[in-house]
Amino acid sequence: MSDPFFKNLELQIKETGTAFWACRSCVSFANTFGAKVNEKLKQMDKRVDSLQEKVEANTGGLEEVQDKVETVEKRMEKLEKRTEEREAAEDDGMFEELRAREAIRRNLVVYGLEEPDQTIKEGKDRLEADKNECENIFNTIGAKARRTDIRFCRRLGERGEDARPLLLGMTSETIKCEILDRAKELQNTEYQHIGIGPDQTKKQKQAEIKLTEEANRLNREELTDQDKAKNLKWAVIGPRGEKRLVKVPDREREGTRGGPSTRGVRGRGRGTWTRGRGKRVRPEDAMEDDSERPPRTRTKQ
Numbered sequence: 088m089s090d091p092f093f094k095n096l097e098l099q100i101k102e103t104g105t106a107f108w109a110c111r112s113c114v115s116f117a118n119t120f121g122a123k124v125n126e127k128l129k130q131m132d133k134r135v136d137s138l139q140e141k142v143e144a145n146t147g148g149l150e151e152v153q154d155k156v157e158t159v160e161k162r163m164e165k166l167e168k169r170t171e172e173r174e175a176a177e178d179d180g181m182f183e184e185l186r187a188r189e190a191i192r193r194n195l196v197v198y199g200l201e202e203p204d205q206t207i208k209e210g211k212d213r214l215e216a217d218k219n220e221c222e223n224i225f226n227t228i229g230a231k232a233r234r235t236d237i238r239f240c241r242r243l244g245e246r247g248e249d250a251r252p253l254l255l256g257m258t259s260e261t262i263k264c265e266i267l268d269r270a271k272e273l274q275n276t277e278y279q280h281i282g283i284g285p286d287q288t289k290k291q292k293q294a295e296i297k298l299t300e301e302a303n304r305l306n307r308e309e310l311t312d313q314d315k316a317k318n319l320k321w322a323v324i325g326p327r328g329e330k331r332l333v334k335v336p337d338r339e340r341e342g343t344r345g346g347p348s349t350r351g352v353r354g355r356g357r358g359t360w361t362r363g364r365g366k367r368v369r370p371e372d373a374m375e376d377d378s379e380r381p382p383r384t385r386t387k388q
Contacts, residue, residue: 187288193238193260194286195267197221197253200278202242214240217253224281228272232262254286267326284327295330298323302332 099105203216222234238256245251257263263285270283287295305321314320318337323330 184288184290188291191286191288193257193263195255195257195263196243196284196286197224197255198282198284200224200250200253200281202246202250217242221253221255224273224278224283225266227276227278228266228269230262230266230269232257232266236262287328291328295323295327298330298332305332 200217200220203213207213207216217240218234218237221237221240225232236258238258240253240255242251243254257266267283267285273279273281273283302321302323310320314334319334320337321332322335323332324335325331
């Protein structure tokens, strides 16, 4: 080792605290190995950069997915809230309907009963006249009910040309049911033109209207050739509050043939006479002038 080289080593130790020396073959190997290591490091840097780009891209996609998940969760929360509100409203509506039906379970409605004479002006007097007429009806059909069994009565709607329905509140449901059961006895009496039915809630009335609409739709769109050949149609039958949709012969129309149902509204009864343009008269009145003109009457059987 030459003196200049040794002095160079001493200077290196003095300045850096360490010294390094290698032979030429070692230096050549170190340079070659170092170049390879540097190349590998560059390749690794490139891979890291590529992975970083992919991670950043995936992070953006994940953020987008997360946003969508949050949006779906918010929608689900809204739907759940609406569902709960709807269920609560349905429960409230159901209980309200039950309460309404309980409130009217002893009520009757009389249809077609003439209103008190116009000469009776006072409301109290008109009310008493209606109660008296109701007691006459009870006696006519053989019911045990009396006017004292009427808790209240009032006419429904505004006064007009036609007689308004008369709402009756009875003292018990048993009395109400007896009147409904015996209402068929109105046939062939002076009260055969009136009808008696149970009081109904708004939902019950709407349900019967929908049944009628559905019957019309079925007759218009879904009658088969076989139904037409047999002269069948869909019809709503049954008493008020118990109506149902069934297929019947076309000649049978509710309230027009076969007399009134036992517990429904009693419309035209059997034995009603018609003359001229269809004005109803009682059979005994129609018989009075039969000798003066050819008979133009018919009896519904």
